[in-house]
Amino acid sequence: MNPFKYHRAENLQRAKDQQNSDENAKYLAGGMTLLPAMKHGLIQPSQLIDISTIIELGEIQDDALSVTIGAATKHDRVATSSLVQKEISGLAYLASQIGDAQVRVRGTLGGSLANNDPAADYPAATLALKGQIITDRRTIEAEDFFTGFYATALEDGEIIRKVRFIKPVQSAYAKFKQAASGYALAGVFVALYPNQEVRVAVTGVGQGVFRWLAAEKHYSDSSQVIDLHLDNLITDLHATSKYRAHLAKVLFNRAATQIKQYT
Amino acid sequence: MNAHLPSQLVLDKELLRKEDLRLITGQGKFTSDWHYEGMCFAHMVRSPYAHGQIKHINVSDVRNALGVLQVITSEEVDAAKMQTLPSGVTIQNSDGQAQHLAPMPILAKGKVLFVGQPIAMVVADTLEHARQAAELVQLEIDMLDAVTDYESALSPDAVQLHAHVPKNLSIHFSKGDVQATDKAFEEAQFISHMKIKSQRLIGSPMELRSVLAKYDATQDKVTIHTPNQGMLGMLGALEQITGIKKDQIEVIAQDVGGSFGIRAGAYSEHALVILAAKLIGRPVKWVGTRSEVFVSDWHGRALELNGSIALDAKGKILGLRFDDKADLGAFTCYFGSFIGARNISITMNGVYDIPALSMRSELYFTNTVPVSAYRGAGRPDIAYAIERLIDHAAHEHGFDLVALRKMNFIKPEQFPYDNHMGSVYDSGEFELLMKRAIEVSDFNHFESRRAKAAANHRLRGIGLACFIECSAAGTTNKDQVLGRFTKDGVLQILGVTGASGQGHETSFGQIVTTATGLHADRIQYLAGPASKALIGSGTGGSRSLYGAGSAVQNLCEQILEKSKELAAQHLQVEAGDLHFDHGSWHLSAKNASVSLDDLIKKFQPVDASAHPLDAQGEASSGSTFPNGCHIAEVEIDPETGVCEIVNYTAIDDLGVVISPKLVKGQIHGGVVQGIGQAFFEQAIYDESGQLLTGSFMDYAMPKTGCLMQIHSEHIEVVTKSNILGSKGVGESGCSGSLPALSNAVINALRPKGIWGMDMPYTPPKIWEALQG
């Protein structure tokens, strides 16, 4: 890797100050995406500001309506948190399916969201669970956060502090892994809210995460669900858009079935 | 900061293999683990294009970069009078036509012919400096069209890779009796055809290809550390390439992280690192990265086998014919040609008595990484093709697939069986093995399991495969090992064949323990430098156990002979009155004995002279024919196309088995590499010759759980082709698993009207086929 300076920030203010002093600095949380990219020379920051040990970024908090997870919380912590397992079981399960065991020890929620890989898992949960991305300067609704292919609404230097997930009545995540990378060939998160409100978010099949409105509309009778439009879906080395569209349907059904078993 | 090896006293449980202790405690020494004072680091510059004319390579900026000690281009290679990489065995067609060879230059000259082809080597004080400097290379290459498959390579207006090779056809090869085969097809009642594609694979042993060399100018000696399959093969290639005599080269590889055929000979980096070490006067280390190794380790398979079978009314096979295509990649390297001509023909009748056989194959060039041996080297591919064809014929013409095979097996009384394609099978009990496999796998009650699965919306299938392998006759006419006793009374056995996971140290040790009673920790097997004067083959073609092992057996016999004389001396009796039992020489008449251990100690010379029991063992071992019957049972989820292996039975005839657990390990490994090919792996090139599956992100490797358990048994049918009676095992797993898995998947899909599909059977592929 190209040489750079490493700073471990003790708190958010220090992190921001460090970033302000150098526009080529990048925040480092788990490094599960950033470091491999740097090893291949794809990104060459002058500085890495390690925010992973900032305490406020690592907490999981509970209140009546929501669970709020610090941006630097590792996937493994979310997966094994009895709080998350109880309150948003789909989210705990999703975290347990990211990468592999070693990746889950290091990778973080904030890192995943900030990167917005079109085949990452967390974006699906965040969108389905009415997520609020709370940064150092504002709160961004999930709807407005994911802006495109590897793109988010984050401004330069903006740090995600935590993410608020609204507690559903029930939730489930179904994922089909790409056999080589373990990323989602398709991943569907279903969240059931009071008053028959359903939110379905899909990842892995297109340019980025999206809400599947047709699936939400016909939640109670999935045979009515129209297939996703193939034009918006990816055909690549691993699967055609047709297969991905089909998978999305299958996974939606599996997640929905799982929820119905509990409600 | 080195942890110590726990002493034997502390261990209260025995370990399985001698190698294990160092490997499980991180004390193994793989090539990149070696460290020499003053070591500098090399980085390769490789072609980013699949095909192009080199207009210009300017390395002046590279030479001047920070930390750079040397830059090697084809100019330096020529100045050092280096030759090309060996082309391997040259094939001659039956009409006498010689093969168009295209040996690979150490560094690209004039043209680049595949993405990944070495263009230059940069050596610097640190790896980072070498990498950064390499970015300063100025490369001007005029791109040419690339050909990446048979159709594009042999089309009339295809671009030519090599000026002397029209239509990119290296050779077309044929073997067998065309007339007899044509007649068989004319007379046949039933004929079936099946086209099999054995896709291009990337072997991916876990240890990355690497070379560390140092040069001693005072002795004009090169010491080279590199993972390899047998020092002599590496030495031979190095001598051919560099001109440095074998006597002046030491090859060291204490531990090798898998090879599977890929490490049999030297690569460009071997020659270049040696040259760099000489020029710089410091040790030079090169370690490939995985992405780099993906485009520079020889690839495997890349065959297309078109088979046709002719049966009489009763189902007796009258003739078999194959029309094959073998992609050599951009150059003729090592085993590519051997695979495409010999290996797919010598056992093309499989385990069946087929009176008329003929085959032809076209070996062609493409702008891709050169193809060489990968576990089985063509033999699993042909086994796969035959068994798919048999199943297909059975279904097309209404035969029971077990009965059809049984009717056509070579019967025990037919041995030795000359198939007139280069093999004389010496032994086998094909019917017995199939019977056992059917029994163990509960084959006969499969249909009820299929029905049950169907009720659960699953497609269940079962696949049976009978296969035979020709394990290597070796590259030399005999194998030798040297046995010498150290001052501590340890028997050191020096041999040529080096392990890359097979457990030679343990299995050879076991041969000695069985023959002599010496305890395992009094025996040491070493492959490497001191073994140079010995004749022997490297590790490859599944022959190490019976090849070098037979020499070890012979060594034991010689040591025992010698020890008998010493025992007679010691006990002051006639040698003829002694018999050997449980590690000691006994005098039948009196209650007198002396152990071999004691004789070793007693006759230890006080000076530096050799121990009187030192000896050289040797044996000539021909090819053997391990064979087996594998049965795979799978279950497909039609919703996703995911295919799960629910049962796997492997019944193998490996002759006499010395180390059952190690042998089973080889079967497991081979079967799972077969699973890799059947369900996960494929090296995919785009039209411009870029390797799309360039890393483990896109090239799917089998992982834990792809096979939860395997029922593996061996039935010993002794072979007389070596003194141990053993047949090889290294590659059998692949030869059995490819056809068994394939037949199982097709069996599951056939009720849906699908009777043919190319590997890998990925979920999307299976699902799309089911959509009709």
Next chain:
Amino acid sequence: MQMTINGVVQEFQVDDQTLLVEVLRDHFHLTGTHIGCDTSQCGCCTVLMNNEAVKSCTMLAAQATDSQIVTIEGLASDGLHPVQEAFSQEHGLQCGYCTPGMIMSTVHLLNRHPNPSDDQIKEGLAGNICRCTGYVNIIAAVKSAAKKIQEKTV
């Protein structure tokens, strides 16, 4: 920077961009931890950091400051760890290159799931690739190690 490696506190200086695996292998000559890929997938570089398995090729040494690192060389201070024993006895290794990483991942798995199910074993070792053994004996080794550990703690 400072970290504890195999029970010994180490203070050393390396460039910020140095990976943890490079510090272990090149600086401390603990070559039991291996490099097998460049996309963080093969798991050959797995070590324990604060008793959890991490891929040392995808970590800066700096990130491990003030941590406890255990490599394969330090897994057992006296004799062998039950996981090491089990891997040998069940023939869960052949060439040995993936083995240190596989062993460390197994230690992590058994810490979490002392009696792991087949699915838990599958998931627990998804980040470790082996080309030699075919995994069947590795699964047996994990189960055998689980048993050994349970017997020891009884």
